[in-house]
Amino acid sequence: MVKLFGAQVDWNVSLHPTAIIDYPWNLKMKNRSSLGEHCWVYAMAPISIGKLSCIGKDVYLLTGSHNIEKSTFDLVTKPISVGDGCWIATASTVLPNVTIGDYSVIGANSVICKNVDSYCVVGGNPAKFIKRRIIK
Template sequence: MLRVLWNITWFILFRPFASRLFKKYRVLVLKCFGAKIDWSSHIYASVRIWAPWNLRIGKNSSIGPESDCYNQGTISIGDNTVISQKTYLCASTHNYNKTDFPLILKPITIGDGVWVAAGAFIGPGIVIKDYAIVAACSVVSKNVDQNTIVGGNPAKFIKFRNFE
């Protein structure tokens, strides 16, 4: 029932308010549905969130337009992190070794200062450590170490991130 209420609320009270002027309003709507989100974060109106009560977002972080948070399992995003447009975060899977394919919840954890570039797919149970970068259109199926840049399908180490 809560999912139905959330979908109606998203359609009527969240998605239509796309202007940046409504940034804090969208945070309020998410908080009303149990999201643990800092007021300074920016969630675009076109972001699809399966379960706001399974969403944790730190300070100054954003989820870009047309991204999809399929968070049957918890998705945690740290401070100062950017999830770019059309990214897909998937925090659940199925046990393919059983005939009824039971659901398995596998939380995603994304650290501080991370940039997940446009169109990336972050799979179930993934941990992306602080200050990592995931290149555009990458498929992340293994954890990403701190201060690294990964890319491709499947995502592989490209180089270390150097700060100026």
């Protein structure tokens, strides 16, 4: 159904019926990626999700914010990019202008406000590096 509104999603992605996708024409999802229950994809700017990535339950991907330096509180939008093979665990929030590298893991309830390198495990608020991910 999201394809009717311009989303570019591969045929075999999994979108939970309770996931909310605002501005779906800015969403790209690749092969076998998924959005979990009650996710909020706030795609005011482009959001790309690579293949085999799992976006967990209650995760927020937010591309919109405001310029707090101006009295007019202007809207600011910046993209989000999630690489291949990533897992963003339950109740995490990814803020605008963030890139999450391939095969990274974001711990539950984390707030991601800076880029995450490939093969990293991060967590917390704000998220901090925990360890390198070694895939066997």
